[in-house]
Amino acid sequence: MSKNSNTSGKGKKVWILYFAWLVSVIATLGSLYFSEIKxxxxxxxCWFQRIFMYPLVIILGIGTFQSDISIKKFVLPLSIIGGLISFFHYLEQKVPGFGGIKPCVSGVPCSAEYINWFGFITIPFLALTAFTLITISMIFLFTKKSTK
Incomplete structure (x- = not known):
């Protein structure tokens, strides 16, 4: 009976990995849509956020399809750092005077808002949401008792 419990527990963890991978794929395709199509x-x-999101597609994909939950130790740092960059970027867009702390010196200013849905959803907000969902998923994998 305990063997079935372990298999069931690992199955739930694989679904968590699959969810996190799906979030990373959607976020990556979304960023490519905004830049390449729009x-x-x-x-x-934005480039720094991409640097932390794009590898997650590969790492989470490999972990998901091999049912390897040990990849959580590689995913969590990337998702936390990427989320912090997204949060900083969102503050730079939405908090008056915050953008003066580190202005972008070349190209598009980081305070520019290409989209502003419902008055608060911007591209960094979407990235922050994705990084947060991935981070929470990885935390669930750490908090549940290991079945190895």
Whole structure:
């Protein structure tokens, strides 16, 4: 009976990995849509967010399809750092005077808002949401008792 419990527990963890992978794929395709199809030029902070999101597609994909939950130790730092960059970028867009702390010096200013749905949803907000969902998923994998 305990063997079935372990299999069931690992199955739930694989679904959590699959969810996190799906979020990373949607976020990556969304960023590519905005830049390649809509023609929005990414600012410096957008590039840093991409640097932390794009590898997650590969890492989470491999972990998901091999049912390897040990990849959580690689995913969590990337998602936390990427989320912090997204949060900083969102503050730079939405908090008056905050953008003066580190202005972008070349290309598109980081305070530019290509989209502003419902008055608060911007591209960094979407990235922050994705990083947050991935981070929470990885925390669930850490908090549940390991079945190895």
């Amino acid at each position: 023609g929005f030029i990414p600012c410096d902070l």
